[in-house]
Amino acid sequence: MRYSKIPNETIRRLPIYLRGLAMLDRQGLKSVSSDKLADFVNAPPFLIRKDFSYFGDFGTRGVGYDITNLSRQIKKILNLDPGHKAALVGVGNLGSAVLAYPGFKIYGFEIEAAFDNDDAKIGKKIGRVSVEDISKINTLVKRGIMMAIIAVPEEAAQQVADSLVTAGVKGILNFSPKRIAVPKKVKVISIDIATDLARLPYYIPSS
Amino acid sequence: MRYSKIPNETIRRLPIYLRGLAMLDRQGLKSVSSDKLADFVNAPPFLIRKDFSYFGDFGTRGVGYDITNLSRQIKKILNLDPGHKAALVGVGNLGSAVLAYPGFKIYGFEIEAAFDNDDAKIGKKIGRVSVEDISKINTLVKRGIMMAIIAVPEEAAQQVADSLVTAGVKGILNFSPKRIAVPKKVKVISIDIATDLARLPYYIPSS
Numbered sequence: 001m002r003y004s005k006i007p008n009e010t011i012r013r014l015p016i017y018l019r020g021l022a023m024l025d026r027q028g029l030k031s032v033s034s035d036k037l038a039d040f041v042n043a044p045p046f047l048i049r050k051d052f053s054y055f056g057d058f059g060t061r062g063v064g065y066d067i068t069n070l071s072r073q074i075k076k077i078l079n080l081d082p083g084h085k086a087a088l089v090g091v092g093n094l095g096s097a098v099l100a101y102p103g104f105k106i107y108g109f110e111i112e113a114a115f116d117n118d119d120a121k122i123g124k125k126i127g128r129v130s131v132e133d134i135s136k137i138n139t140l141v142k143r144g145i146m147m148a149i150i151a152v153p154e155e156a157a158q159q160v161a162d163s164l165v166t167a168g169v170k171g172i173l174n175f176s177p178k179r180i181a182v183p184k185k186v187k188v189i190s191i192d193i194a195t196d197l198a199r200l201p202y203y204i205p206s207s
Numbered sequence: 208m209r210y211s212k213i214p215n216e217t218i219r220r221l222p223i224y225l226r227g228l229a230m231l232d233r234q235g236l237k238s239v240s241s242d243k244l245a246d247f248v249n250a251p252p253f254l255i256r257k258d259f260s261y262f263g264d265f266g267t268r269g270v271g272y273d274i275t276n277l278s279r280q281i282k283k284i285l286n287l288d289p290g291h292k293a294a295l296v297g298v299g300n301l302g303s304a305v306l307a308y309p310g311f312k313i314y315g316f317e318i319e320a321a322f323d324n325d326d327a328k329i330g331k332k333i334g335r336v337s338v339e340d341i342s343k344i345n346t347l348v349k350r351g352i353m354m355a356i357i358a359v360p361e362e363a364a365q366q367v368a369d370s371l372v373t374a375g376v377k378g379i380l381n382f383s384p385k386r387i388a389v390p391k392k393v394k395v396i397s398i399d400i401a402t403d404l405a406r407l408p409y410y411i412p413s414s
Contacts, residue, residue: 009216009254015405023386040386042397047216079408086404097301102361103384103401147407154309171407173400177310179230179247187410189403190249193380194310196396197293198222200354200378201286203394 006077010051014074015107016041017048021071022106033064080108085145087113087169089160090152091121091131094175098151099126112145134163141168149173150180161188213284217258221281222314223248224255228278229313240271287315292352294320294376296367297359298328298338301382305358306333319352341370348375356380357387368395 020040024032034045034052041048052065055077060066075081086104088095091114099111116122117134124131140148148169152160157176164172165182174180174190182188227247231239241252241259248255259272262284267273282288293311295302298321306318323329324341331338347355355371357364357379364383371379372389381387381397389395 008251011406011409015402016399018405019384019399019402044215077409078405079411080405084408092304093300093307094304097299097304098400100300101384101400103399104404107401107405109401109404146411147404149404170411173404173407175400177226177308187407189407191398191400191403192223192226192310193305193308193382193398194314194316195222195226196398197311197316197354197356197380198225198285198287198314199218200380200394200396201291202218202284204286204353204377 006054010054011078013041013043013047013051014078016043017051018071018074018078018080019103019106021067021074025067025071029067031060031064031066036064075108078107083108083110084147085110085112085143086173087111087115087137087140087145087148088129089115089134089137089148089150089164090156091116091118091124091126092151092153095149095151096126098149098175099129111149113140113143134160137163138167140164145169147171147173149175151175154178213261217261218285220248220250220254220258221285223250224258225278225281225285226310226313228274228281232274232278236274238267238271238273243271282315285314290315290317291354292317292319292350293380294318294322294344294347294352294355295336296322296341296344296355296357296371297363298323298325298331298333299358299360302356302358303333305356305382306336318356320347320350341367344370345374347371352376354378354380356382358382361385 020037034048037048038045086109088098088111114129114131115134115137116131121131122133146169148164150157150160150172154176157178158180161180161182165186170186172188174188177192227244230247241255244255245252293316295305295318321336321338322341322344323338328338329340353376355376357367359367361383364385365387368387368389372393377393379395381395384399
């Protein structure tokens with residue numbers, strides 16, 4: 001389900017709020033103010049209130065937001081409810097780190113398949129998955145896997161993206177600093193760790 | 208230098224614009240419209256124009272933004288001009304991927320030091336750096352390194368952050384999904400790759 005009037009910038013923050021709410025829930029809290037949530041998610045309270053206003057107001061003055069209710073609503077908006085399977089392409093250092101990453105579970109994601117073109121890696125079991133030959137990418141959709149993570153070297157990224165599109169994958173998380181081109185029906189989200197490092201000096205006064 | 212009226216959300220996008228401008232520059236372009244830049248940075252043109260309006264207007268109607276001039280200005284705002292050295296803590300899969308990452312250069316970053324607590328890794332040379340014992344973190348500031356990247360397992364992240372703060376580091380890029388606590392004078396930017404994956408299903412219509 002799409003809530004077409006929610007800005008992309010708000011959508012970007014919803015998973016961060018969801019993670020903050022999960023932490024507060026583990027601490028045993030039932031409700032939280034936008035001020036307190038702000039501490040957890042590193043966004044100003046007014047922005048949090050504005051973001052939540054796009055999909056209804058869950059806050060009660062003086063009490064705050066009901067954590068269970070708000071989490072459920074965010075999951076519904078993000079379409080996380082059914083749980084999702086994802087595939088990884090590229091089992092190098094970065095890919096191996098992705099496979100070991102503990103943070104996907106709270107969003108209902110499981111990495112169910114991993115692919116590489118290196119014979120030395122194919123067949124190896126890493127965590128719950130066995131590395132498969134990259135030529136098997138075309139089996140993804142029939143296995144119910146509509147999303148993939150690209151963690152291959154820069155120069156191979158476009159070719160892998162093309163194979164994923166041909167295989168019928170609908171969403172790609174791209175770790176390569178290279179921009180990949182896909183048809184409009186496929187959504188790509190790119191992560192460039194350098195852009196986050198590049199913001200740090202702004203906040204550090206020169207001595 | 209801080210431009211205090213620029214919102215954090217704009218600052219977050221500036222490195223992405225800078226990367227887009229660098230790509231356009233490599234293509235031999237001298238100027239770019241907000242519409243064309245929008246394609247490269249995956250942000251709507253109105254948002255780009257609004258972001259640039261915070262620090263002056265570089266656009267000429269019908270011609271667009273001068274790429275060299277705009278890039279220079281963004282670098283100045285982000286305090287990237289002098290170039291920056293960074294350290295890496297944790298040379299596991301993720302840390303090794305960070306060391307090999309080609310995307311830092313366009314922002315003037317060099318990773319000049321790497322630390323681990325594993326004797327099997329200490330002394331090994333990876334790319335340009337030799338892995339040092341984690342107890343040497345206290346030498347960072349006298350080596351002119353004020354920023355560090357944390358790529359250690361979740362349960363070690365806070366302890367490493369504490370050592371970095373004690374060492375005098377001013378900025379931390381945290382890859383652990385764990386929230387780390389630091390004094391206010393230290394800036395932490397956290398990267399959680401799961402939050403990006405968690406946005407994908409929103410954009411993928413259920414079949």
